[in-house]
Amino acid sequence: xxxxxxxxxxxxxxxxxxxxxxxxxxxxxxxxxxxxxxxxxxxxxxxxxxxxxxxxxxxxxxxxxxxxxxxxxxxxxxxxxxxxxxxxxxxxxxxxxxxxxxxxxxxxxxxx
Amino acid sequence: xxxxxxxxxxxxxxxxxxxxxxxxxxxxxxxxxxxxxxxxxxxxxxxxxxxxxxxxxxxxxxxxxxxxxxxxxxxxxxxxxxxxxxxxxxxxxxxxxxxxxxxxxxxxxx
Numbered sequence: 001x002x003x004x005x006x007x008x009x010x011x012x013x014x015x016x017x018x019x020x021x022x023x024x025x026x027x028x029x030x031x032x033x034x035x036x037x038x039x040x041x042x043x044x045x046x047x048x049x050x051x052x053x054x055x056x057x058x059x060x061x062x063x064x065x066x067x068x069x070x071x072x073x074x075x076x077x078x079x080x081x082x083x084x085x086x087x088x089x090x091x092x093x094x095x096x097x098x099x100x101x102x103x104x105x106x107x108x109x110x111x112x
Numbered sequence: 113x114x115x116x117x118x119x120x121x122x123x124x125x126x127x128x129x130x131x132x133x134x135x136x137x138x139x140x141x142x143x144x145x146x147x148x149x150x151x152x153x154x155x156x157x158x159x160x161x162x163x164x165x166x167x168x169x170x171x172x173x174x175x176x177x178x179x180x181x182x183x184x185x186x187x188x189x190x191x192x193x194x195x196x197x198x199x200x201x202x203x204x205x206x207x208x209x210x211x212x213x214x215x216x217x218x219x220x221x222x
Contacts, residue, residue, distance in 0.1 A: 042212030090155050099144050103155035
């Protein structure tokens with residue numbers, strides 16, 4: 001097992017810019033989910049991908065979008081960044097049929 | 113509305129002083145309750161899954177229990193390395209779309 005790896009680990013953007021965060025999920029895990037964790041809060045579900053299709057979305061606007069690739073890696077894109085988008089973005093994966101999420105270390109986004 | 117509430121928000125213990133963390137939940141149909149540990153700047157690390165009332169799981173100094181309305185994470189004789197934020201989450205749909213609580217920040221003093 002190689003775990004869930006995310007990049008970049010830290011980044012700083014200014015309001016209005018766009019950002020892409022990347023995730024390489026664990027071998028054999030075909031479901032990937034993205035969560036946003038603001039400082040001092042629990043993670044909030046953004047969306048989930050299964051077989052390269054979006055499979056559910058939380059209460060986040062359309063400027064949050066994603067992709068899943070055939071090798072189960074994934075991207076989270078955020079357009080028109082706002083100050084409140086500053087958070088730790090977590091990628092999590094799970095194998096089909098196993099109800100346990102394995103999280104990556106996250107990407108810390110700061111929007112100035 | 114599905115909801116998860118954790119208490120206390122923060123807890124300071126002396127090494128060896130046992131205590132319990134609480135996670136109360138309101139969901140339409142529980143498909144699993146999960147405990148995670150999160151160290152500063154890191155992603156959550158899986159600890160336990162509980163599925164039905166009465167179920168218990170143990171790992172080293174940690175024991176998780178589940179009732180129809182809440183779960184407890186009991187910490188027996190904690191050590192400083194147990195200091196972390198403990199997160200509780202529920203899956204109400206069976207689709208890995210977890211609802212997390214805000215966590216309990218535990219500090220164990222030597």
